[in-house]
Amino acid sequence: MDGALSHVKVLDLSRVLAGPWASQMLADLGADVIKVERPGSGDDTRNWGPPFLHDRDGQPTRDAAYYLCANRNKRSVTIDITTAEGQQLVRELAARCDVLVENYKVGGLAQYGLDYATLHAEFPRLVYCSITGFGQTGPYAPRAGYDFLVQAMGGLMSVTGRAESEQGAGPLKVGVAVADLFTGLYASNAILAALAYRERSGTGQHIDLALLDVQVACMANQGMNFLYGGRSPGRLGNAHPNVVPYQDFPTADGDVIIAVGNDGQFARLCTAIGRPALATDERFATNLARIAHRVELIRLLRECTLTRSTDEWVAALEAAEVPCGPINDLARVFEDAQVIARGMKIEVEHATAGAIPLVANPIRMSASPVAYRRAPPTLGQHTREVLADELGCDAGRIDRLAASRVI
The missing domain is CATH 3.40.50.10540 (Crotonobetainyl-coa:carnitine coa-transferase; domain 1)
Known part of the structure; x- marks a missing residue:
């Protein structure tokens, strides 16, 4: 063809x-x-x-x-x-x-x-x-x-x-x-x-x-953040400047990426980690609130993610329809079932x-x-x-x- x-x-x-x-x-x-x-x-x-x-x-x-x-x-x-x-x-x-x-x-x-x-x-x-x-x-x-x-x-x-x-x-x-x-x-x-x-x-x-x-x-949203916010964005490691939580978290044997894109996903995350009350806490109930209280929320989430392995968290969060995944090296990338x-x-x-x-x-x-x-x-x-x-x-x-x- x-x-x-x-x-x-x-x-x-x-x-x-x-x-x-x-x-x-x-x-x-x-x-x-x-x-x-x-x-x-x-x-x-x-x-x-x-x-x-x-x-x-x-x-x-x-x-x-x-x-x-x-x-x-x-x-x-x-x-x-x-x-x-x-x-x-x-x-x-x-x-x-x-x-x-x-x-x-x-x-x-x-x-x-x-x-x-x-x-x-x-x-x-x-x-x-x-x-x-x-x-x-x-x-x-x-x-x-x-x-x-x-x-x-x-x-x-x-x-x-x-x-x-x-x-x-x-x-x-x-x-x-x-x-x-x-x-x-x-x-x-x-x-x-x-x-x-x-x-x-x-x-x-x-x-x-x-x-x-x-x-x-290709600075995309970061470029626009500067043009509209008037302040140069800094480095945040693996965190996202506009969405929280959207970064890596330590597990019992490595790390897991959690990428929460909306309030509904955040509520499901809180239930999956055994902390449902966080979803209705006024500090964390909306994305704007979570950005304002980023440090405290990430600390609380990390306390939870340390209790289980990466594979266990991926399985649990996928079941809860929370976007997540492991940090793969290239060996694991080419062994991945989806790849x-x-x-x-x-x-x-x-x-x-x-x-x-x-x-x-x-x-x-x-x-x-x-x-x-x-x-x-x-x-x-x-x-x-x-x-x-x-x-x-x-x-x-x-x-x-x-x-x-x-x-």
């Missing part, structure tokens, strides 16, 4: 995470994504290990698990874009593509004639997506941007970590590169919107996405390693489902195939390009 984007061809000049995450999303939905990499080294993340992929003989390859997470369903082509012949190859590929994704520094591709202005003049239907740390405009535009830096500058670290009053207080980054990942998701959405616009207008356009812009946008039932771990056949595990795309579509057509490619795995099939290059030209190290 054809994917929803099986009619779309993407030229991917990006590397690391934000750009590849966007192009992998398009590839999972059926697009033909041609990933252009540097000959000899390729995407930086190929070397971001350990752990590394092992081949069928158990020997480590040059591809790190990090690279594998964002590059399935793509074809890898190695082209040296610093050479005139390499630049011409990329232009020839761009002529046959609907979308180009790149994450070079601002102006970085202009020296090669592969910038938006140049390619748009030649290929006006091309949707050209640029991903940078700080965008194409503004005083920070020339700077390099990295997820960790952007989590700090965009406000996320100011609300992540233990409260100032607690031991171990201090700002923390999130455990995965969320600024990169969110930017990739915004990018894929923007690309789809630009393709839809092209259907009506006949022309492509330039998409300018900045990690910092995305991080600021297994949803097929979140998949296997694909890799060119050198055989069957390898990957994390599934979470999108479920009834008519045009996600398909896993290709494992993350080895470096340059499809160079000859793409040059022959897409550009009509004969074996002699491909051999000459290889001999001169253009490919």
Whole structure:
């Protein structure tokens, strides 16, 4: 069955995470994504290990698990874009593509004639997506941007970590590169919107996405809390600034998350822990009251949760229809019955390693489902195939390009 984007061809000049995450999303939905990499080294993340992929003989390859997470369903082509012949190859590929994704520094591709202005003049239907740390405009535009830096500058670290009053207080980054990942998701959405616009207008356009812009946008309720409250929210550990109780609680053998979203759930929680009177106590009867008396309520709840194990509390609270759950490490995540039932771990056949595990795309579509057509490619795995099939290059030209190290 054809994917929803099986009619779309993407030229991917990006590397690391934000750009590849966007192009992998398009590839999972059926697009033909041609990933252009540097000959000899390729995407930086190929070397971001350990752990590394092992081949069928158990020997480590040059591809790190990090690279594998964002590059399935793509074809890898190695082209040296610093050479005139390499630049011409990329232009020839761009002529046959609907979308180009790149994450070079601002102006970085202009020296090669592969910038938006140049390619748009030649290929006006091309949707050209640029991903940078700080965008194409503004005083920070020339700077390099990295997820960790952007989590700090965009406000996320100011609300992540233990409260100032607690031991171990201090700002923390999130455990995965969320600024990169969110930017990739915004990018894929923007690309789809630009393709839809092209259907009506006949022309492509330039998409300018900045990690910092995305991080600021993703502050969501915390950003709005500041704009309307006039005060910068601080760190609350695992607590929620607007809902109580909505955090972790210690148990006899670990921790449990309790996420009460309304007063009815709070009343059921109080009954389940054997303290029904708390639900009618004027200090705690409403969410506003619970926020005002947060410290005292959390102390009382923690006294109760310490009396039973995590599994016992999860069973009891689920029976009472109180949202709750354990704090799983990744071993338990992939053993979880729901995660297994949803097929979140998949296997694909890799060119050198055989069957390898990957994390599934979470999108479920009834008519045009996600398909896993290709494992993350080895470096340059499809160079000859793409040059022959897409550009009509004969074996002699491909051999000459290889001999001169253009490919």
